[in-house]
Amino acid sequence: MRRRGLALLLATALPALPVRAQGPDPAAIAAIVEFNTVCSNCHEGECSGRLSFDSGAAAxxxxxxxxxxxxxxxxxxAALFAMxxxxxxxxxxxxxxxxxxxxGTWLAEELAPWxxxxxxxxxxxxxxxxxxxHLIRLEFDGEADGHARIDDDRMDVVAEERLCRDGAKTIELDVAKAVEHFLHLKSGSATLRRIEFRRPGG
Ligand code: HEC
Incomplete structure (x- = not known):
């Protein structure tokens, strides 16, 4: 019952989740980004299936x-709760x-919402x-301090790099299975100027 209520609420609140044909929905992107830059710091890897959500999202x-x-x-x-x-x-x-x-290249303007x-x-x-x-080159507008991490759909980390006052950093990774991948990047006040994707020998 509760589950269906939340699903319905989410369906009406965020019709464009996940984002596709009609272009990115800023509210949906913002929630996904917040979840993965804040909430997942503590909640990632909690795969118990056991939830004490009885009090619901409001609580x-x-x-x-x-x-x-x-x-x-x-x-x-409600969106964060559902995630x-x-x-x-x-x-x-x-x-x-x-x-x-x-x-090819993803540019600063396209990356900014993320x-x-x-x-x-x-x-x-x-x-x-x-x-x-794959070679993935991150280029910043200044010196970036933090770290970059790429994980796969099962949240297994496949590549990791530290950023120590780096203006740019190339992440190398070998993909074993063609699945979804995600970049988690902590760069402080430095923002991305671009991301370049290359396949060596390709
Ligand atoms: C600094 C660590 C930390 C961060 C960041 C954090 N949480 Fe939590 N959260 C906890 C802990 C600890 C609990 C209580 C134990 C549990 O149920 O996992 C909790 C509980 C919850 C619960 C209730 C779970 C339940 O079982 O009743 C929800 C919902 C929740 N967090 C959502 C979020 C969301 C959404 C964010 C991001 C905005 C977030 N949390 C960020 C540590 C964190």
């Missing part, structure tokens, strides 16, 4: 707003559609990466 409001650093609208809280439920129940990422297939300024972090879905070697 978690104080907790959620404290971590977001700002008051949040009810539909936004947490999805992660806990399926042990996999909440679906998110990439800017476009991971090839940044949470409050957290100084990006969460960027890369889509399905083909099996084989």
């Amino acid at each position: 978690a409001r104080g907790h959620i707003e404290r971590h977001l650093g700002a008051p949040a609208h009810e539909t936004h809280i 947490l439920r999805h992660v806990k129940e399926t042990c996999s990422h909440y679906p998110a559609v990439p800017i476009r297939p991971a090839a 940044r949470n300024a409050f957290a100084g972090a990006y969460f960027i879905p890369l889509g399905k990466l083909a099996a084989g070697r």
Whole structure:
């Protein structure tokens, strides 16, 4: 009962989740980015399936707003709550559609919606990466401190790099199976100027 109520609420609140044909919905992207730059710091990997959500989304409001650093609208809280439920129940990422297939260059303007300024972090879905070697070059508008991490649909980390006053950083990864991949990037106040995708020998 409760589950259906939430699903219905979400369906009316966020019709464009996951984002596709009609273009990205900023509210849906913002919720996905917040979830993956803030909430997942503590809640990722909780795959028990056991939930003590009996009190529902409303009761978690104080907790959620404290971590977001700002008051949040009810539909936004419901969206975050649904994402947490999805992660806990399926042990996999909440679906998110990439800017476009991971090839060529993604520019600052397209990447900007995928940044949470409050957290100084990006969460960027890369889509399905083909099996084989990939070089992903991150270029910043200044010196970036933090780290970059790529994980797959099951939230297994496949590549990790530290950023120590780096203006740019290339992440190398070998994809064993063509599945969805996600970039988690903490870069403080430095923002992405572009991301370049290359296949060596390709
Ligand atoms: C600093 C760590 C931390 C962060 C960040 C965090 N949480 Fe939590 N959260 C907890 C802990 C600890 C609990 C209580 C134990 C549990 O149920 O997992 C909890 C409980 C919850 C609950 C209630 C779970 C239940 O079983 O009743 C919800 C819903 C929730 N968090 C959502 C969020 C959302 C959404 C965000 C992001 C805005 C977030 N949390 C950020 C640590 C965190």
